[in-house]
Amino acid sequence: MKISSILSSGFVIASALQFVAAYPGSGVALTPRKTSILINPAAQPDLPTAAQAQAAASAASLNLDDIQGDILIGMKKNQELFFFFSITNSTLFKQKLKSDIKVRVTTTTQLLSVSSQPTTALNVAFSQQGLNALGVTDDLGDPLFTAGQEADASVLGDPGTTNWVPSFVGKQIHGVFLLASDTTSNLNSFLSDLNAILQGAIQEVYSLNGAARPGDQQGHEHFGFLDGISQPAVTGFNTPLPGQELVAPGVILVGEDSDPVATRPTWAKDGSFLAFRQLSQKVPEFEKFLTDNPIIEDGLTPAQGSALLGARLVGRWKSGAPVDLAPKFDDPVLAADPTRNNNFTFAHPGQNILNDQTNCPFTAHIRKTKPRADFPTPNPGNHIIRAGIPYGPEVGPAEAASNTTVTERGLAFVAYQSDISNGFHFLQHTWANNVGFFFNKNQTQPGWDPLIGANGGQPRWALGLDQTNFDRNITLENDFIVSRGGEYFFSPSLSALSGALSA
Template structure:
């Protein structure tokens, strides 16, 4: 899309206002966290050089798309548009200056106090009068219509607001303090006034202490996020390097027809996933892998690691099959450097393991044959497990993961991973592998997974009567480029 001089002027003005609003001058600390073991953002210089070579405009891309799993505090504010005319006017004059772009996130000095991004559902675009077809059937129908496809047991467990069809969009606000997030939300709410209604809010935050970067089951999360060509051209060993068009619309390898204004936008998947941590821990201790020299707890830890495919530190079982290796887990240049090819069976890592189901690596042959990548930016929500919950092996306080993912095609991205790989007991690499034992879903019915979860007893069967992850619902959104916010969506 050719950027007009009018939009260029608006964008310069917006960035200048954002500096004043967020107090970006000479910021010395990052609003992001960088847990050991996770891929880090490229330097500003490297990203700008890669973007220039690829013809990618980082100032036109919303910042959350490239941030990944690095947020400390994040609030998701789902809203409905009450007065479309006023909302569009305020979107251009008041909200655009607050929107954080990808380039701003690359250095502390250019980061705002709070990352502010916005995305719209299909019903939200319709409310704004947008009739263009973005050419993604999952987005068009919405997540509610896809509940069965995703393995959810209907919508019984869904947050009610996700079932009404009244969610038109979502604001994402992230920072290193909840105070900053709340202040930015107040600015947004004041700017939009009665033109919008806050429908539902979810407050999320990274876990404390040495659990920063870990999800509630205790495992370091986000190690396998890919590097996006044209943004990060220096992938880590074992890290997938994917074409820009797998994440951004209208870029290289996006094979669908899109309206010109949607270029550099991305489809944003949100899922609220409750995690039953005491129940998960109880299952492991009740079903440990039994081997001479292993205590019951060590056997339980080994089963959990084989279900995930990684130890809590992030060390992959393929490289460290019998015990955790924290040094390996913390080494982002080594903890992703494997292919499943030696041996090509489940001795070191079960075919049903969560990370193998989501990224089969050499099981597909070459990495280039995998066109089903997503860029995740998930964050935990809810408190730590209480002593009473741990003692009773029963969840009484909700906690879980605000699962988020970006892709240029939900059908071949998130939906494919959930339906065709995680929920498919006949995983294409090997029949009868069973469901993903952690995140797989079978409409609330029992799930089974392959016997070689137990490397000592390959014929041992595992039947998971209850889910450890409960879908609380969600929605599909489109995260538009800043150029569209300034023009198509606000006029």
């Protein structure tokens, strides 16, 4: 690594003792951070300290120094830049991947301590087309990854690729760099340095900037709901809070315990499949729908009835409090307590879980995608680590007044799993888009997930949203979330970056 490259990215040379934590093996020392590049809303589960994670990893034989940082960190980034690229010179790219790029890729361990975080964190992942461009012909054992997301579009509920960003169509994208920091200038400076290092070995296809929302909306998505509360804990990384599901590492990481695919290339171990989706959110239209369809009940004002409908549609109030524990009014104190806000199952004494939706509808987003006690036995396999971030500006006064979206905003959705068909694809297709799920209820077809359920752009419906009348059919004429496309990637280990992928 050249000193000039380090300086051009705005980094400052520091003591020789600091460089190992900053960029292992680079031989270059960097000024340590004083503030974290991650956000940490009170309601979201805390990340473990570096010492806690290393102790857990040692017991489970996980190597957190070989696992890219974004995979296990989840929805904690302050600002993020997704830089999608095609490889134009594979020989040069592999040379740079083995040296300059690999030493800049941020590990899980590095992100867990402010003192070891770089100015800008870097992760990288490749599509099947990207692996082909690198001459990697091994079958990774995931047919959805091999085929690419475009082939999966209609199955996911998209109306083909009609609304997709053109760059996601036609298998143009070979890889994505994920850059995370706390300022736009840091991201831009690092990207400039990255392009200089690669010397024309890649070409930009598309880029998308994301950022945590401002002020008290940090950690909330654009509809206003606090996000990231229900992430699973991973054995060998973090200890579960009350109500938090503990999953085996192989559910998220390839080649680890409980990986559902028996045969993988050796070099793929500790990588993870990244499902990326750009999801546009129609915020003014969503708010208008809630205003027009309040739950009418004694003791509720129209505004409270609208807020209750939104909470039952999502399964949580905007504060993050679950409706299963706060069924009629928001409870911000409950919401802010991570030992309580995820500690529920949808089952209640005296209620029949087969027909009673008093506390939470069968179709609520968080119930459709994480059924809990709706399963008679625990569900160990269908889990993902979500690592997305909002993109686009806040709703302006003119948009709010007209109830019409003018400027696109939404969620840069990122999900990690060891098998896409068991993870993101399953949650979207088999649960969210399945009108008959959850099964064995008195309502044989409760309807779509009203938030992310998709029906090819056609109207959808959901029962159970109105707690005064579970059989009230609420029709959703338009999608509040519109897929703008995406791709499936593989995020390899650091050893793979300097090994099989750059050979």
